[in-house]
Amino acid sequence: MMHPNRISWALAMAAGLLIAVPFAALAQSSHSAEEHSGHEHGHQHDHQIAEHDTDYRHHTGEHDFSDAEEWAARFDSPERAAWQKPAAVAEMMAIEPGMTVVDLGAGTGYFLPYLSKAAGDGGKVLALDPEADMIRFISERARREKLGNVEARQIPFDDPELAAASVDRVLIVNTWHHIGERADYAKKLLAALKPGGRVYIVDFDRDSPSGPPVQERLEPELVIGELLGGGLQAEMVKEELPRQYVVVGQGSR
Numbered sequence: 097m098m099h100p101n102r103i104s105w106a107l108a109m110a111a112g113l114l115i116a117v118p119f120a121a122l123a124q125s126s127h128s129a130e131e132h133s134g135h136e137h138g139h140q141h142d143h144q145i146a147e148h149d150t151d152y153r154h155h156t157g158e159h160d161f162s163d164a165e166e167w168a169a170r171f172d173s174p175e176r177a178a179w180q181k182p183a184a185v186a187e188m189m190a191i192e193p194g195m196t197v198v199d200l201g202a203g204t205g206y207f208l209p210y211l212s213k214a215a216g217d218g219g220k221v222l223a224l225d226p227e228a229d230m231i232r233f234i235s236e237r238a239r240r241e242k243l244g245n246v247e248a249r250q251i252p253f254d255d256p257e258l259a260a261a262s263v264d265r266v267l268i269v270n271t272w273h274h275i276g277e278r279a280d281y282a283k284k285l286l287a288a289l290k291p292g293g294r295v296y297i298v299d300f301d302r303d304s305p306s307g308p309p310v311q312e313r314l315e316p317e318l319v320i321g322e323l324l325g326g327g328l329q330a331e332m333v334k335e336e337l338p339r340q341y342v343v344v345g346q347g348s349r
């Protein structure tokens with residue numbers, strides 16, 4: 097027979113569970129509500145990402161970008177141009193005809209028409225993303241929009257797999273915060289830059305009305321520190337993006 101002390105302990109546990117379970121459910125549902133409140137990551141499928149798939153969750157910050165068509169509605173929405181200013185971003189990068197330009201975390205390819213035009217027929221745009229469906233979507237988009245200098249490549253989460261000293265410009269929009277071990281990643285970017293090459297990181301201000309959940313947003317000073325940690329020189333760029341900052345990194349001059 098159970099000792100009376102154990103019985104009261106068991107009763108206390110059961111009572112605790114009765115209280116804790118509904119609270120946990122409530123917390124879970126309010127988290128979902130935040131994610132669906134118009135943030136960049138509102139449209140996601142956490143339930144489809146297996147709990148045990150820790151590698152995936154680590155590298156993507158728990159966000160599932162595996163369905164390009166679903167994300168295209170958000171990434172390519174016409175309203176985005178007003179604050180994203182893609183033509184101004186491409187202009188800021190001072191891309192010259194013939195350059196090799198990388199769009200890292202290219203997603204549905206929102207920036208590709210602008211980068212492709214700036215690099216010209218003699219240049220090349222490498223659209224990199226870890227998601228196979230994004231690569232499919234980008235390849236179809238490049239064919240449809242006749243972006244002949246665009247090449248889409250699937251990459252691992254921790255490596256852009258770029259040849260040494262092979263690229264002039266790297267654009268990373270709304271993606272840096274998804275990358276793990278960012279100083280190590282920066283080292284790989286530095287190795288891929290040609291002399292005079294530059295990396296542009298564009299990401300959301302803390303007070304932007306859109307973007308990832310606030311706790312996932314990176315302060316520009318942190319991004320600068322991560323690039324410095326990878327051996328790049330880095331500073332903020334003066335720009336006119338209403339919701340975002342831009343950090344530029346380059347090898348030593």
Ligand SMILES: C[S@@+](CC[C@H](N)C(=O)[O-])C[C@H]1O[C@@H](n2cnc3c(N)ncnc32)[C@H](O)[C@@H]1O
Binds near residue numbers: 200201203205207
């Ligand atoms: C918010 S989307 C941004 C897409 C695009 N840059 C844009 O501005 O429309 C983030 C993209 O980063 C990709 N991504 C996630 N983790 C990544 C990683 N470790 N390395 C490179 N890309 C990553 C995702 O697959 C997704 O396509």
